[in-house]
């Protein structure tokens with residue numbers, strides 16, 4: 001075919017910062033991921049409310065050396081480290097002379113990743129009632145006891161909570177290390193906030209894992225949207241110590257995540273695990289600055305989404321969240337003499353972070369309630385900070401079929417920018433390349449905050465690339481875009497596909513990572529209008545084949561589906577374009593189907609097998625199933 005280009009014509013200008021990243025603490029993206037801390041459950045705060053399998057000793061095992069003896073219990077009483085770090089480890093020591101008793105931490109994935117010659121910063125909060133103090137031996141070793149570093153010793157002096165620190169140097173490279181803390185003598189020793197850090201990205205204290213931070217930096221993102229997603233607006237909107245005391249599964253509230261790490265109250269993560277908030281708002285801002293990206297925080301709008309669908313009918317609570325958002329802007333940008341600017345300075349960054357935009361809410365599907373809240377956030381932010389862009393959202397749309405929940409309201413209101421999300425099949429991305437050609441040029445602008453072609457094959461990445469040409473062609477409307485999700489720990493996955501994968505010592509990008517990198521490192525200045533004529537453009541090709549019963553369930557994740565007899569008779573077909581799997585109703589025993597991740601997925605293979613047999617009276621292997629991707 002022929003492509004006609006008109007270099008003289010003026011197409012849209014593309015902003016250098018158009019492409020960014022969306023960081024959500026999903027798939028252990030923070031603890032056990034980007035946050036470099038190596039000790040899991042470092043403050044003994046894990047509990048069943050986070051995950052039914054958790055206890056205060058999750059990841060820890062009591063251990064004795066040289067006939068050492070004692071008890072190891074997690075305790076939450078008035079002797080605690082502070083009101084936000086409520087549980088500590090109590091060792092009741094009954095060691096004979098020369099014995100030692102304590103605990104071993106298993107770390108993440110296969111253990112602690114150590115590299116020969118590298119140093120690791122250890123710290124611990126401790127107190128003891130032994131009059132002469134208590135000696136702690138800290139070591140890194142394999143499960144069989146083989147030492148991986150020269151052990152260090154720490155003398156806990158008295159019965160006042162004190163932070164002790166030391167440095168270990170690895171003598172062997174391993175991805176299966178264990179950290180042990182063993183105490184000598186007798187008496188009661190209390191331990192908390194046990195920490196081990198490797199070298200971090202740009203040597204930031206309490207910083208980020210180098211390989212993951214470098215992979216993100218290599219994308220050269222124009223912005224970082226954080227901290228989620230569903231993580232932001234789900235759960236209780238009460239603060240840690242508000243109204244219902246210490247609610248678990250609180251929505252993501254930035255004030256929980258700043259200040260000294262031992263005072264950050266941990267939380268139950270929407271994705272089913274404990275989040276320490278060691279990676280918190282200061283660290284997000286610092287990282288954004290370190291990689292030259294604009295920070296884009298998202299605050300909860302008090303309307304609970306992601307399937308929970310609740311609005312919090314408490315005007316005082318809404319006002320508190322609005323005030324928190326104003327305080328967040330002060331934390332990012334305020335002078336060091338302001339309340340929150342002062343905290344930023346105390347945390348090590350007197351200079352403002354230069355925040356220019358804030359997202360309010362995520363995928364809100366209670367339009368009336370969200371709108372009532374959004375407009376109040378908007379008014380308060382604009383009154384105090386008129387130059388901050390307040391980003392609204394379009395409502396949820398995982399199917400990519402409609403966006404009518406909130407768009408009309410946003411248009412009528414004159415919202416500056418609207419956040420859209422969709423996860424879809426490759427065919428959807430190919431078919432919808434022209435989606436934004438028809439968008440109103442008078443506003444609002446679009447922030448495509450989350451998108452991905454489902455599945456993780458090269459074809460998915462190609463369909464994303466094709467789609468991104470449509471985003472760029474419409475760069476006058478689509479101002480920002482970020483693939484999602486960003487990170488996934490291979491041993492704890494709630495969502496796929498993901499862009500960057502990792503375990504405790506390795507990381508690798510998906511084909512979509514490479515595609516994003518290609519686009520993000522080569523952002524054009526402006527669109528040159530072009531036209532393709534003749535030939536054929538890339539279209540999804542039908543995948544035709546004879547599939548057996550066992551492969552049916554896997555194969556059935558497609559948009560358009562057709563079952564054809566070997567004689568060519570079409571038994572049934574359905575393109576699902578109306579959002580319903582109604583083609584199936586032509587057959588009895590059609591099984592159960594559900595919308596999952598934007599595709600129709602068979603949820604009971606056995607029933608569908610029955611359907612095929614019932615429809616044909618012969619075995620399914622006599623039939624061709626055509627899946628039009």
Ligand code: AHR
Pocket residue numbers: 024026228229230231362363421450484485495
């Ligand atoms: O990216 C994963 C999830 O997808 C996000 O948390 C949510 O916003 C969307 O539904």
